[in-house]
Amino acid sequence: MGYAEVAVNAPVAQRRTFSYSIPPSISLGVGQAVWVPFGPRTLQGIVCRLSEHPEVAETRDVISVIDPRPLLTPTQIEIARWIAEYYLSPLFDALALMLPPGFERKLLAFYELSPGFSSSPPPNLTPEQSHIVGLLEREGRTAQSVLEKALGKRKARRALDELLARELVIRSQELERVKVRAKMVPHLRLAVEAEVARTEAERLAPRAPKQAALLRLLADRNGPVPSQETGTTPAAVKALRDKGLISTSDVQVWRDPLLDREFVFSPPVNLTAAQETALKEIRASLSQSGKGAPAAFLLHGVTGSGKTEVYMRALAEAVALGRRGIVLVPEISLTPQTIGRFASRFQGKVAVLHSRMSPGEQFDEWQRIREGAFDVVIGPRSALFAPQPDLGLIIIDEEHEWTYKQEEQSPRYHAREVALKLGELSGAVVVLGSATPDLETYHRAQTGRYRLLELPRRITARGEIPLPEVELVDMREELKAGNRSIFSRSLNRAIGETMADHEQAILFLNRRGTSTFVQCRNCGYAMRCPRCDLALTYHAGEETLSCHQCGYRKAIPEKCPVCWSRRIRYLGLGTEKLEDEVRRTFPLARTLRWDRDVTKGKGSHERILEAFLAHEADILIGTQMIAKGLDLPLVTLVGIISADTMLHFPDIRAGERTFQLLSQVAGRAGRGALPGQVVVQTYTPDHYAIAAGSQHDYASFYRQEIELRRQHGHPPFGRLVSLVHTHANAEVCRKGAEKMFQRLVERKGQEKLEVELVGPAPMFFARIRGRYRWQIVLRGPDPVRLLADFPIPQGWVVNVDPMTLL
Ligand code: ADP
Ligand code: ZN
Ligand code: ZN
Numbered sequence: 001m002g003y004a005e006v007a008v009n010a011p012v013a014q015r016r017t018f019s020y021s022i023p024p025s026i027s028l029g030v031g032q033a034v035w036v037p038f039g040p041r042t043l044q045g046i047v048c049r050l051s052e053h054p055e056v057a058e059t060r061d062v063i064s065v066i067d068p069r070p071l072l073t074p075t076q077i078e079i080a081r082w083i084a085e086y087y088l089s090p091l092f093d094a095l096a097l098m099l100p101p102g103f104e105r106k107l108l109a110f111y112e113l114s115p116g117f118s119s120s121p122p123p124n125l126t127p128e129q130s131h132i133v134g135l136l137e138r139e140g141r142t143a144q145s146v147l148e149k150a151l152g153k154r155k156a157r158r159a160l161d162e163l164l165a166r167e168l169v170i171r172s173q174e175l176e177r178v179k180v181r182a183k184m185v186p187h188l189r190l191a192v193e194a195e196v197a198r199t200e201a202e203r204l205a206p207r208a209p210k211q212a213a214l215l216r217l218l219a220d221r222n223g224p225v226p227s228q229e230t231g232t233t234p235a236a237v238k239a240l241r242d243k244g245l246i247s248t249s250d251v252q253v254w255r256d257p258l259l260d261r262e263f264v265f266s267p268p269v270n271l272t273a274a275q276e277t278a279l280k281e282i283r284a285s286l287s288q289s290g291k292g293a294p295a296a297f298l299l300h301g302v303t304g305s306g307k308t309e310v311y312m313r314a315l316a317e318a319v320a321l322g323r324r325g326i327v328l329v330p331e332i333s334l335t336p337q338t339i340g341r342f343a344s345r346f347q348g349k350v351a352v353l354h355s356r357m358s359p360g361e362q363f364d365e366w367q368r369i370r371e372g373a374f375d376v377v378i379g380p381r382s383a384l385f386a387p388q389p390d391l392g393l394i395i396i397d398e399e400h401e402w403t404y405k406q407e408e409q410s411p412r413y414h415a416r417e418v419a420l421k422l423g424e425l426s427g428a429v430v431v432l433g434s435a436t437p438d439l440e441t442y443h444r445a446q447t448g449r450y451r452l453l454e455l456p457r458r459i460t461a462r463g464e465i466p467l468p469e470v471e472l473v474d475m476r477e478e479l480k481a482g483n484r485s486i487f488s489r490s491l492n493r494a495i496g497e498t499m500a501d502h503e504q505a506i507l508f509l510n511r512r513g514t515s516t517f518v519q520c521r522n523c524g525y526a527m528r529c530p531r532c533d534l535a536l537t538y539h540a541g542e543e544t545l546s547c548h549q550c551g552y553r554k555a556i557p558e559k560c561p562v563c564w565s566r567r568i569r570y571l572g573l574g575t576e577k578l579e580d581e582v583r584r585t586f587p588l589a590r591t592l593r594w595d596r597d598v599t600k601g602k603g604s605h606e607r608i609l610e611a612f613l614a615h616e617a618d619i620l621i622g623t624q625m626i627a628k629g630l631d632l633p634l635v636t637l638v639g640i641i642s643a644d645t646m647l648h649f650p651d652i653r654a655g656e657r658t659f660q661l662l663s664q665v666a667g668r669a670g671r672g673a674l675p676g677q678v679v680v681q682t683y684t685p686d687h688y689a690i691a692a693g694s695q696h697d698y699a700s701f702y703r704q705e706i707e708l709r710r711q712h713g714h715p716p717f718g719r720l721v722s723l724v725h726t727h728a729n730a731e732v733c734r735k736g737a738e739k740m741f742q743r744l745v746e747r748k749g750q751e752k753l754e755v756e757l758v759g760p761a762p763m764f765f766a767r768i769r770g771r772y773r774w775q776i777v778l779r780g781p782d783p784v785r786l787l788a789d790f791p792i793p794q795g796w797v798v799n800v801d802p803m804t805l806l
Contacts, residue, residue, distance in 0.1 A: 089411030101362035121653030154367035164675035187224035301455030303667025323392025353379030381415035468676035513537035515570030522565035592617035633672025662693030737774035
C-alpha cells in the first residue's frame with residue numbers, strides 16, 4: 001500500500017505534513033489536492049510526497065481527490081517548503097500562495113431524513129431529536145449550521161450523532177460556495193425607444209433642461225450608462241423615472257486594467273551602448289540557463305535610464321527560446337505606465353493579476369496562465385506564484401520597494417528572496433532593477449552573488465543627458481532671513497518660473513492631512529488616538545481628526561478635553577495644507593493632489609495620472625505614491641518640501657528610506673524634452689542620506705550606510721528576527737514578553753548558538769488598535785535556528801527579515 005505525506009489546512013499542523021494511506025481506489029500524484037480526515041473534521045490538504053512507508057504507525061485513509069489534475073508542480077512544493085522553513089510559517093500558508101484563487105473552502109455538512117423514514121415513524125425520540133426530525137420533514141435537506149442555530153451547537157450535534165447512529169438521518173457534504181464579491185454600480189437606461197426619448201427631450205428642454213439632457217445622453221448611448229457618468233441629479237432621475245421614460249438598475253462591473261485601454265504597438269528602439277551591454281549579459285545567461293549556476297542580475301540604472309526597455313528585450317529573448325516570464329511591480333494601480341508598455345510590446349500576451357478582479361475572474365486567469373496562454377504575467381508580489389509554465393525570466397522592477405515584503409500576514413516572505421530560490425529551482429534568470437537598490441541587494445552585487453549591470457545615464461528625446469540639478473536649501477537659513485513660509489525663496493522663485501513657462505511641477509510631502517499635531521495652548525494636551533496613542537491628524541476638508549495608524553476618526557473638539565480651554569492650535573504640515581498654501585501663493589496655478597485620501601475609489605490613480613499627463617493641472621502635490629517610477633515628460637520642477645520627515649524615526653532603515661525617496665522623487669524631473677531642476681528643503685543638509693540623495697550619488701550613500709550597518713551588526717551583516725507580542729492588557733503583554741525572553745535565553749544556552757537577544761521592550765508604536773506591543777529582536781548570522789523547534793505561543797507574531805522594527 002502507498003502512503004502520502006499531506007500538508008493539511010489546519011493551524012495546528014504548522015510546518016509538518018501528516019501521513020495518510022492511499023486506498024486502492026484512488027491514484028494520487030504529488031501536488032494533488034485531497035480531502036483528508038483530521039481529528040473529527042474533514043480538511044483540505046496537498047500531497048507533498050509519496051512514500052512506501054508512513055511516518056507513523058497508525059494512518060487513516062485519504063478520503064477523496066479534490067481535483068483530478070495536480071494543482072502544484074514539484075518545484076512549487078519545494079518553494080513552499082523552503083518558505084515555511086525560512087520564514088517559520090505554516091506549510092499550508094506557503095502552499096496556499098500558489099493554489100488557484102478561491103481554492104480554500106470549507107466542506108459543509110448537510111442532513112436529510114433517511115429514505116425509509118416515513119414508512120416507519122421512529123419511536124422514543126428525545127425532544128431535540130424530534131425537533132430536528134420535524135425540521136428536516138418540513139425543510140428537506142438542511143445545512144448543519146442551520147440546525148445548530150435552531151437548537152444550539154452542542155444539543156444539535158449530540159442529537160444529530162444519535163440520529164445518525166440509528167440511521168434515521170443521512171449526512172452528506174458539499175463544498176462551501178465561492179464568495180464572489182461582485183461590484184455593483186447603479187446604471188440608468190431608457191425605458192422607451194430612442195426616438196421617443198428624443199421627442200420627449202425636445203418637449204422638456206425649455207422647462208426641465210436637466211431631464212432633457214439626460215434623455216438625450218441616454219438616447220445617444222445605446223445601453224445602460226453608470227449614473228455617475230451622466231452628471232445628472234437625483235431629482236432629474238426621479239422625475240424621468242416617474243414618467244416611465246427611464247429605468248434604474250444595478251449592473252455588475254469589472255474593469256480589466258488592459259481591456260478598456262488601447263495599446264498601439266511600440267516597436268523596439270535602438271539600444272544605447274549601456275543597454276546593449278546589459279542585454280548581452282542577460283541573453284548569454286538565458287541561452288544557457290538550466291545549465292550550471294543560476295544567474296541573478298542587478299540592473300542598477302538611474303531614473304529614466306531605459307531599464308524598462310532592457311526588461312522588454314530580455315523578455316523577448318526568453319520568449320524566442322520558448323520560455324515565459326513573470327514581471328513584478330510594486331503596486332498595480334501605481335504603475336499603469338510600466339504595464340502599458342509591456343502590453344504595447346507583447347500584444348495579447350500579457351496577463352495582469354490584480355486583487356480587484358473577482359475570485360471567479362482570478363480563477364479563469366489562473367487557468368489560462370497554467371495553459372501557457374501568456375508570454376508574461378505582470379503583478380504585485382503574489383504574481384510570483386502564478387502557474388507560469390516554462391519559466392525562463394523573473395523581473396523585479398523597483399526591487400527596493402518595501403511592498404515586496406509581505407508583513408501583515410503569514411507567510412511573511414520577501415518576493416526577492418523567493419524569486420531567487422525559484423530561479424534556482426526552475427532555472428529561470430532573475431533580474432532585479434532599481435535606481436536606488438536596496439542596500440542588501442547592492443552588497444550582494446558587490447560580493448558576487450549578483451552580477452551588476454549599470455545604466456549610468458538618463459535617456460530622453462535629447463539623447464543621453466545628465467540627471468537634473470538639485471539645489472539643497474537649508475531651512476534654518478530661511479528662518480534667519482525672516483522667511484517663515486513653507487516655501488523657501490528658491491522654491492518660491494522656481495515655482496513662479498515654471499508656471500510662467502507653462503511647464504509642470506511636482507511638490508512632494510510625505511504626510512497626509514492638514515495639521516499633523518493638534519494641541520491645547522493652555523495645558524499642552526495633544527489629541528491622541530485612544531487606541532494607538534498616536535497624535536491625530538487634522539483633515540480640514542472633512543473637519544475631522546483621524547488616526548493614520550488605525551483609521552479612528554472623531555470630530556474636532558471645540559474645547560480641550562482636559563482643561564476646557566478653547567485655545568487649540570494646529571501644528572505640522574500635511575498635503576492638504578500644502579495644497580491650500582500653493583493656492584494662496586500661486587492663485588493661478590491649477591493643483592492636483594495625489595495621496596491616500598483622494599485615491600479611495602477605483603481607478604482613481606489612473607484618473608489623476610491621466611489628468612496630470614494631459615496638463616489639466618500645473619502642480620501635482622503628493623506623498624510617496626508619486627515616487628514609483630512615473631514618466632511625466634512636462635515636469636521640469638520637483639520640490640521636496642521637507643526631506644527630514646522620514647529621518648527621525650528610530651528605524652534601522654530610516655537613512656536608506658530617506659535616500660531612496662529623495663532620489664526617486666527628484667528623478668521625476670526633466671524626463672522629457674526640457675531640462676529639469678529639483679529643490680530640496682531640509683533642516684539637516686549635512687546628513688549623509690540627504691547630501692548623497694541630492695547629488696544622485698548612490699555610491700557615496702552606500703559607502704556610509706554600509707559602514708553603519710557593519711558597526712551595528714544590522715543586515716546584511718546580521719540577520720534579524722522580530723518576535724512581537726500583542727495583548728489588550730499592558731501588564732499581561734509585558735509579562736508574556738519577559739517570560740518568552742527567559743525561555744529564549746535558556747534555549748540559547750542549551751544550543752550554544754551565536755545569536756544576540758535584544759529586549760524585551762515596548763515598541764515605538766507601543767499600542768495599535770487598543771493592543772499593546774512588546775518586542776524581542778534576535779540578531780545574528782542565522783537567528784532562525786534558535787526558533788527552529790521552538791513552539792511559538794498564541795499572541796505572538798514571528799517576522800523573519802523584518803523591514804522595520806517599529
Ligand atoms: P527607467 O525604466 O530606467 O526609468 P525608461 O525605460 O522609462 O527608464 O526610459 C526612459 C525613457 O527613455 C522612456 O521614455 C523610454 O521610452 C526611452 N528610452 C529607453 N531606451 C531608449 C533608447 N535606447 N533610445 C531612445 N529612447 C529610449
Ligand atoms: Zn488644555
Ligand atoms: Zn489609532
